Amino acid sequence: MSSRWTRLVLVLLIVISLQTTLFAEMRPFGVAAQLVLLFVVVSGSINGSTIGALTGLIAGLMYDFVLPTPVGLTSLALGLAGATAGLLVYFFREPTWWMRLITIGVVSLLGEVYYPLAQTVVGLDGWLQFRIIKVAIVVAVCNLVLSPIAIFVCRWTLTERKLSV
Amino acid sequence: MAVAQLTRRRAIILLVLTSIILITLDLQNSSAISGLRNIFSTVFRPVESTARVITRPISNGWHGIFDYNDVLDENDRLRERIAQQEGATIAAAASVRLAQELLALNGLPTLAGINAVTAQVIGDSPTNFSQTIEINQGNESGIRVGMPVLNAAGLIGKITKVFSDRSVVMLITDPDFALSVKVVNSPRQTTTTTIAKSNAAVPSPVVPVEPDASLDTETSSTTTTTTTTTIAGFTPSVTTLPAVPSGVSSITVPLASDLAVRETGVIEGRGPSRQPTVRFISNAVRFGDIQVGVPIVTAGGSRSLSPPDILIGKVARVVERLGSAGPVLEIEPVADLTNLSFLRVLLYQPITEKATP
Numbered sequence: 001m002s003s004r005w006t007r008l009v010l011v012l013l014i015v016i017s018l019q020t021t022l023f024a025e026m027r028p029f030g031v032a033a034q035l036v037l038l039f040v041v042v043s044g045s046i047n048g049s050t051i052g053a054l055t056g057l058i059a060g061l062m063y064d065f066v067l068p069t070p071v072g073l074t075s076l077a078l079g080l081a082g083a084t085a086g087l088l089v090y091f092f093r094e095p096t097w098w099m100r101l102i103t104i105g106v107v108s109l110l111g112e113v114y115y116p117l118a119q120t121v122v123g124l125d126g127w128l129q130f131r132i133i134k135v136a137i138v139v140a141v142c143n144l145v146l147s148p149i150a151i152f153v154c155r156w157t158l159t160e161r162k163l164s165v
Numbered sequence: 166m167a168v169a170q171l172t173r174r175r176a177i178i179l180l181v182l183t184s185i186i187l188i189t190l191d192l193q194n195s196s197a198i199s200g201l202r203n204i205f206s207t208v209f210r211p212v213e214s215t216a217r218v219i220t221r222p223i224s225n226g227w228h229g230i231f232d233y234n235d236v237l238d239e240n241d242r243l244r245e246r247i248a249q250q251e252g253a254t255i256a257a258a259a260s261v262r263l264a265q266e267l268l269a270l271n272g273l274p275t276l277a278g279i280n281a282v283t284a285q286v287i288g289d290s291p292t293n294f295s296q297t298i299e300i301n302q303g304n305e306s307g308i309r310v311g312m313p314v315l316n317a318a319g320l321i322g323k324i325t326k327v328f329s330d331r332s333v334v335m336l337i338t339d340p341d342f343a344l345s346v347k348v349v350n351s352p353r354q355t356t357t358t359t360i361a362k363s364n365a366a367v368p369s370p371v372v373p374v375e376p377d378a379s380l381d382t383e384t385s386s387t388t389t390t391t392t393t394t395t396i397a398g399f400t401p402s403v404t405t406l407p408a409v410p411s412g413v414s415s416i417t418v419p420l421a422s423d424l425a426v427r428e429t430g431v432i433e434g435r436g437p438s439r440q441p442t443v444r445f446i447s448n449a450v451r452f453g454d455i456q457v458g459v460p461i462v463t464a465g466g467s468r469s470l471s472p473p474d475i476l477i478g479k480v481a482r483v484v485e486r487l488g489s490a491g492p493v494l495e496i497e498p499v500a501d502l503t504n505l506s507f508l509r510v511l512l513y514q515p516i517t518e519k520a521t522p
Contacts, residue, residue: 013208013209013212014212014216016209016213017209017212017213017215017216017217018216018220019291020213020216020288020291021213021216021217021220021224021288022216022220022223022224023291024288024289024290024291025224025227025228025289026223026224026227027289030437031293032289032290032291032292032293034292034293050170050173050174050177051173053177054173054176054177054180057177057180057181057184058180060184061180061183061184061187062205064187065201065202065205065206065209066205066206066209066291067291067292067295068290068295068297068325068326068333068335069292069294069295070187070188070191070192071187071188071190071191071198071201071202072183072184072185072186072187072188072191073184073188075180075183075184075187076181076184076185076188079177079180079181079184112293115292115294116294119294122188122192123192124340124341125340126340126341126434126435126436127294127340127436129436129438129439131436131437131438135293139293
């Protein structure tokens with residue numbers, strides 16, 4: 001039980017480091033792809049809303065310590081995104097691969113909007129602009145492109161392994 | 166299974182509450198949060214550095230593919246601009262030197278007297294919702310929170326977070342950025358007033374002269390009987406001069422309304438896609454109509470985080486408002502904030518921020 005959460009923290013360290021280095025520089029249409037959000041959304045779409053929310057809260061909390069915004073804000077936004085991803089898949093009995101892809105795209109779009117909304121709630125307003133539409137669409141497309149790798153990594157990270165005696 | 170589900174739900178509630186508490190503490194600038202950030206930074210730094218080294222070829226390849234033509238175009242533009250500006254630079258440098266000498270002569274503070282640290286930009290903001298960059302100098306170099314950051318063109322932002330060997334700079338386009346500034350409004354027409362001196366102490370008549378005469382600090386021109394002296398900065402509208410025993414002379418002074426008038430306001434960022442604005446400009450008649458293109462400089466003062474007279478930008482648009490509310494000015498920053506490389510952090514703290522011994 002504990003091993004997958006330890007694995008999650010270690011994998012998240014690598015994901016956040018990629019976000020702050022490679023994906024902060026590679027900006028298609030001037031927008032940074034959100035690898036941490038992708039990881040959270042994928043975990044929610046594969047493992048359900050509870051695991052998605054937990055992954056989002058943990059990933060967000062770690063990411064918060066890197067960002068200049070108040071600590072805890074990304075945690076709440078990503079927790080909500082993870083839970084939303086789990087909830088969308090919940091309505092399908094056996095979701096197919098393309099249903100998961102649609103879920104990842106839609107929730108990436110929503111997740112990118114959650115963050116400026118959370119900023120506005122705590123008084124850091126000024127980010128809810130028309131630009132957010134472009135940002136959300138580009139992030140959703142980037143996440144769709146990167147989702148096959150993310151699904152593989154996420155499955156490996158969050159699989160419960162039974163210890164052999 | 167049910168026990169695991171319950172445990173997870175409890176963990177979610179615990180993490181949500183923790184997040185809310187952390188937000189509350191961080192918004193109140195708790196030192197505990199800064200400590201936590203430093204601890205995480207210590208753990209995360211080696212991982213990030215490794216990732217940076219490994220991913221550098223990929224990002225270089227990305228920039229090579231997508232930015233190559235832009236770089237070539239920019240190179241051509243810059244060569245052209247350098248050619249245009251080379252001559253002007255020499256004259257400007259001489260003027261700046263002269264101004265600094267004058268300020269030093271009068272005991273006034275200048276930017277030349279403030280120590281600065283040169284830093285290199287090492288990272289952009291990883292999110293799409295903060296306008297920050299990371300530089301490779303921290304509190305080991307004397308950098309503190311709030312210090313102004315410049316590039317060769319002008320002010321680009323201020324320090325918001327400091328670690329031992331790096332700092333985070335909030336750009337002037339970030340919606341959380343605010344700084345008091347001066348709008349240096351210049352008159353539409355430059356005229357000067359010639360005050361003829363006579364033997365009697367009487368109010369002087371007003372005679373407009375050519376605009377060029379006002380630009381000189383002290384120029385002399387021969388009149389029929391006397392010498393005319395132009396003194397910039399001397400601004401009485403009606404001047405009574407003492408009686409002079411012999412001879413008739415006149416002093417040429419600019420009209421009060423013809424001098425550059427400075428009005429303070431507050432510059433606020435509005436995100437990367439919109440220009441920053443200056444608000445709280447008073448609607449005073451003396452200030453007159455603000456013209457597009459007039460410079461915006463930092464206001465300075467004992468409470469301002471920045472020394473005075475650092476160039477920020479120029480007025481791009483004036484939005485008039487009804488009633489007594491002053492206009493809102495849209496500002497075009499002089500610095501290109503999308504392409505920052507080497508920066509200068511002024512080690513400046515206002516008197517109110519300096520720790521008392």
